Each structure stands twice: as structure tokens, then as C-alpha cells.
Amino acid sequence: MLPDRGPRRRPAGAVRAGWLLLGWILVGLGIVGALLPLMPTTIFLILAAGCFARSSPRLEAGLLDHPRFGPALRAWRTERAIPTRGKIGACAGMALGLLFFEMGAHPSFAVTSAVAVLLLGCALWIVTRPAPGRCP
Incomplete structure (x- = not known):
């Protein structure tokens, strides 16, 4: 379980849309990184999870619960640890x-x-x- 950081205020309107768009761009870069051996994947997904935390809790949860990438994302978020x-x-x-x-x-x-x-x-x-x- 992730630590409770208290209630988080989500930005409204254009700022929220900007975080959402940036999150999707970072997910896209993460997908490219999963396919290309020299491009990183996890760092883009860590950043995407941060963007989604500010724009879409559902998408953030989807990344954190992903069977392949979720454990590494949760380890970084909770412990600043790298497998x-x-x-x-x-x-x-x-x-x-x-x-x-x-x-x-x-x-x-x-x-x-x-x-x-x-x-x-x-x-x-x-x-x-x-x-x-x-x-x-």
C-alpha cells in the first residue's frame, strides 16, 4: 500500500489537461523505450505516473497496478528504490x-x-x- 500523503488538490481546467497530455506523451516515450534497447522505459513511466497523479487518479492507478512496470514504479514511489x-x-x-x-x-x-x-x-x-x- 502506498503511503497516504493527505488530500491532493487537482489542478483545474487547462493545467489539468496539460498534466494529462504530458502524462500520455511520457507513456508513449515509455512504450518506445520498451521496444528500443537503448532508450529507458521506467523513468518515463515514473514521470507519467506523477503527471497522472495531478490529472487522472484512474490512469495513475493503472500504471501503478501494471503487472510488468507497476512493482518498479511503486518501489520508486514508496522507497526511492531500484530493483x-x-x-x-x-x-x-x-x-x-x-x-x-x-x-x-x-x-x-x-x-x-x-x-x-x-x-x-x-x-x-x-x-x-x-x-x-x-x-x-
Whole structure:
């Protein structure tokens, strides 16, 4: 069960429609990410759930209850945790992305190094998140 954060005021009119539209765009990007190996999925769905929380509780519940993506979304929301499988997939995807970048773009050593340092920083942040159920 998700923690109760008290009553949430939903924005009205155009603001609510904007959150709803952004949520659907993020779901679309998440679907593309599920089909393309180098594009992330879960982060787009996490953001979509946040948008739907401000516009459509029914759609938010649908994402959180999804059989495949729901557990990871709930783990992030309740514990700020990333499952081990997700950590491995994210780090492998970043390494593969760096390899494809190097092979396809043939950037200078400085550019490759800068991108590698950025990706390493992201990977370190990801692996230091707790696993679900292991939070203090």
C-alpha cells in the first residue's frame, strides 16, 4: 500500500489537461523505450505516473497496478528504490550506448571522455539507490 500523503488538490481546467497530455506523451516515450534497447522505459513511466497523479487518479492507478512496470514504479514511489535487475539493465544500456556512440559518431577523445564521465556518474547514482524492501 502506498503511503497516504493527505488530500491532493487537482489542478483545474487547462493545467489539468496539460498534466494529462504530458502524462500520455511520457507513456508513449515509455512504450518506445520498451521496444528500443537503448532508450529507458521506467523513468518515463515514473514521470507519467506523477503527471497522472495531478490529472487522472484512474490512469495513475493503472500504471501503478501494471503487472510488468507497476512493482518498479511503486518501489520508486514508496522507497526511492531500484530493483537489482533494473540497475543492471540501466548500466548495461549506458555502456552499450557509449559503445554505439563511439562506433557511430567517432567523437574526439575529449568528447568520448566527457560522455563516459557523465554516464559513469549516472551509473554510480543508480547503483547506490537501495533495492526494494532493503531501505532502513
